[in-house]
Amino acid sequence: MRLVLERRAERSTTIAIASPLIAIALTLVTMTLLFALLGKSPVAALWVYFIDPLTDAYSLQEIAVKATPLVMIALGLSLCYLANVWNIGAEGQFLIGAVAGSWLAVRTNGTDAGHWVLPAMLVLGALGGALYALIPAICKVRFGASEILTSLMLVYVADLFLDYLVRGPWRDPKGYNFPTTAEFDPVATVPVLIEGGRLHLGAIIALAVVAAASVLLGRTIKGFEIRVVGAAPRAARFGGFNANQLILLTFAVSGALAGLAGIIEVAGPIGHLQPGISPGYGFTAIIVAFLGRLHPLGILIAGLFLALTFIGGEQAQISMRIPLDLTKVFQGILLFYVLACDSLVLYRIRLMPTHHRAGYGTG
């Protein structure tokens, strides 16, 4: 027997919507087996992972808090991936955005600066992320260097740069030698939406970005250009679209969104700059982008779902002693299934007896 792919004459909308759901179902089956292998009750574990966090208000807020950076980063990445350029360094752009915005918070710390500080920090964060993302984009456009490798290398550089800042020049003198900046002032902090809660203004910003991305992709020429350049580069050249300019644009936008997510995370839930501000948001966002089928609304839903796995994973570690790495395994397996199921949208898959092969071997 062998696998044969037959290109579908037209795209099936039903399968396009069903494929992420099939992928999630297959992932859950695989997880059930993994839990059993680890000697944990699969039912109890799946419950802790996926149902428990949905049952109390605190966890629900926490899901929204975790989904905020994921959705924002993934929206930017989806623009790149639609245009067939591969920014995989969003993690680094997130960190640099956090650093750029924190600079102002550190500089104004303890002064009587007014309410302009937070907006200025958000702008700086987005700017920092965009400029950092432009490094691999310019290397690609000017010199033809693979953006995949350069953008990834810059993640390590950003991580070390942040580490240097919080251990060196920006360390809180009253922080007992911990590698962290001083706690940000109230004017440099993203306000929470519900008094005493965790949900913050960032969630609203993320929703606004979802709306903006929908308009960009669905209603503007630029959005159309992005999709044509990605799907049919030859047609795009004949159409006179400037592919290089689009590489710069998609990288800058995705970097800006990742940077914005970074400064919101630092000025919001965390409240100061320190190493380890991201549990891999930049990489998980890649999964969010694909699970959401590179569609803004899909990404919103996918972001909430993956945020759920972060929260569920933490709870499973606490209550069932399930290793935290299982969440990463889960995310990796999910991405595999998502990609495999995406193939169903383009192709019909048939199993053929092997002896048929001779008939069209040399075509």
Added chain:
Amino acid sequence: MGLAEAIILAVVTASTPLLLAAAGELVVERAGVLNLGVEGMMIMGAACGFAGAYLTGSTLIGALCGIAAGMALSAIFALLTLGLAVNQVATGLALTILGIGLSGLIGAGFVGEKIVPAPQLHLPLLSNLPFAGRILFAQDAFVYLSLALIAAMWWFIYRTRWGLVLRAVGDNHASAHALGYPVLTIRTCAVLFGGACAGLGGAYLPLAYTPFFIPGMTAGRGWIALALVVFASWLPGRLVWGAYLFGAVSILQLHAQGAGLGIPSQLMSALPYLATIMVLVVISRARGSARSAAPASLGMVFVPDR
């Protein structure tokens, strides 16, 4: 042992995992497939290699476990990208994410344990030669293996019929298919070979480089191996000095940190990554007009028509 000797020995040890992983990826890319999952396969090789060596007390079995782990991951990659025609970039990323998670899961029980590192093979008499003796004739088995592997690869790619077929498949899969060569089978073999090499390269880290396992101990070496293939312009010979150059950068920055030159240690630690970016830019720019030594079908999906 003098300082220079010690540094050169350290450079060789630091370069070997890069060389092994990059050698595998070079064959994969020569077949027209871009597997970005090297980092994931390496870290799985490290975790499984350490587990195997710790449980059996044998470096050889550890190495074999590492190879098996790398191949298992690469088999998933082959199934998706070759069997189901999925985008290779995205699948490679998935492989890395999965590998990092799985290795953490497998390695968790072994963190803090130690093993006996792979012994250095002293060639009688030759290794007693002053200076060169220690460097050339007293390395561990992996070092010799990695160099032998490069030689064998060169011979295979340029001197055998199947090497020619491999290059044909990578340069124009449609023509190779039309000539009756089993494109997908050849690519699958190449991908599995790449997985084996990456797994071995990863296993080298806990088996010979440091005698213990730390989660995430590959620290981006898989990505540097990918960059090395570009640096080498897909030529096996150039891979050797590329790998040793990178090994040298990473060792020299450690020594510079130790010497305390007043440069922030983080800047020194970032050097290998910055060097990779610089090299990619310079190489890509130099190649510019001679439009790329890359295999022409690299990264493209191939679905045989029926």
